[in-house]
Amino acid sequence: MGKKFYYLIEDIDINGDTNPDGFLITKYKINKKTLDKIFIKSKYVSFEKFNNKINDINNFSKSKIGGVNQVPPHYYNNVPYMNNNEFNKVMNNPYHNPYNTNQHPQVMVAYHQPNMGNAFMEGLGGGLGAGLGLGIMDGLFELF
Amino acid sequence: MTEKNKKFYYLIEDLDVTDDNIPDGVLVRQYKINKKNKTYYYTKNSYITEDKLKEIINDVVIPSTSDKKLMKTILLSNAKINKIRNKHLSFDEIPRIIISKKSYFAHIIKNKNINISKLLKDLNKIIS
Numbered sequence: 374m375g376k377k378f379y380y381l382i383e384d385i386d387i388n389g390d391t392n393p394d395g396f397l398i399t400k401y402k403i404n405k406k407t408l409d410k411i412f413i414k415s416k417y418v419s420f421e422k423f424n425n426k427i428n429d430i431n432n433f434s435k436s437k438i439g440g441v442n443q444v445p446p447h448y449y450n451n452v453p454y455m456n457n458n459e460f461n462k463v464m465n466n467p468y469h470n471p472y473n474t475n476q477h478p479q480v481m482v483a484y485h486q487p488n489m490g491n492a493f494m495e496g497l498g499g500g501l502g503a504g505l506g507l508g509i510m511d512g513l514f515e516l517f
Numbered sequence: 518m519t520e521k522n523k524k525f526y527y528l529i530e531d532l533d534v535t536d537d538n539i540p541d542g543v544l545v546r547q548y549k550i551n552k553k554n555k556t557y558y559y560t561k562n563s564y565i566t567e568d569k570l571k572e573i574i575n576d577v578v579i580p581s582t583s584d585k586k587l588m589k590t591i592l593l594s595n596a597k598i599n600k601i602r603n604k605h606l607s608f609d610e611i612p613r614i615i616i617s618k619k620s621y622f623a624h625i626i627k628n629k630n631i632n633i634s635k636l637l638k639d640l641n642k643i644i645s
């Protein structure tokens with residue numbers, strides 16, 4: 374069985390204008406015995422690239438099953454963003470689940486900038502309803 | 518507690534922003550530690566370019582006659598950094614500023630004596 378990776382996505386300002394320009398994606402594993410997070414790598418992805426990646430994934434999944442409206446159910450499992458408070462809980466407790474889902478989420482999104490809500494929506498071209506869900510794992514894996 | 522009195526810690530990591538797999542600068546994570554409930558509070562992130570990092574470090578280098586122990590508090594092994602991030606190190610042992618020995622930019626800091634308190638002030642200023 375392959376290694377299970379987790380991805381924590383945060384907004385980040387790169388050009389110093391205090392507006393987020395893209396996402397900082399932190400890839401990590403969890404040691405099941407010690408419950409330690411093992412941080413592997415952090416990567417910056419611009420909103421544009423992230424958006425394109427999500428569109429590619431969604432388009433591919435649609436074409437694979439031959440129907441625009443027949444997107445696999447898990448692509449609708451949206452990944453809602455969390456605030457700083459929830460983010461800190463996740464950072465302090467490897468299995469804190471901000472979404473109260475049955476399974477511990479492998480992708481979590483946190484925003485720190487006050488105006489991030491809008492940027493996030495713009496960046497994803499359709500926002501949380503864009504089908505960002507477990508399907509995003511494919512894209513994140515490729516980005517690393 | 519006023520902003521001035523808050524004791525911030527900084528974790529510095531390499532970051533590639535041009536997607537060529539070569540770090541272009543560093544991500545600085547600012548956090549606080551609540552020793553009573555043993556919790557880290559990550560407050561802000563900031564990206565600093567390589568040039569800016571060099572400028573900051575050059576500004577805080579102190580003469581070689583000074584205490585060389587200071588530099589050991591910045592460059593740490595990845596294993597030790599992971600221990601810190603997973604709270605396996607006593608909070609009193611945690612350096613205020615951490616950067617990996619394996620960092621692409623470690624050479625900028627290596628073998629230099631750093632004025633930690635000045636560097637803390639500079640980082641605080643950049644992030645706030």
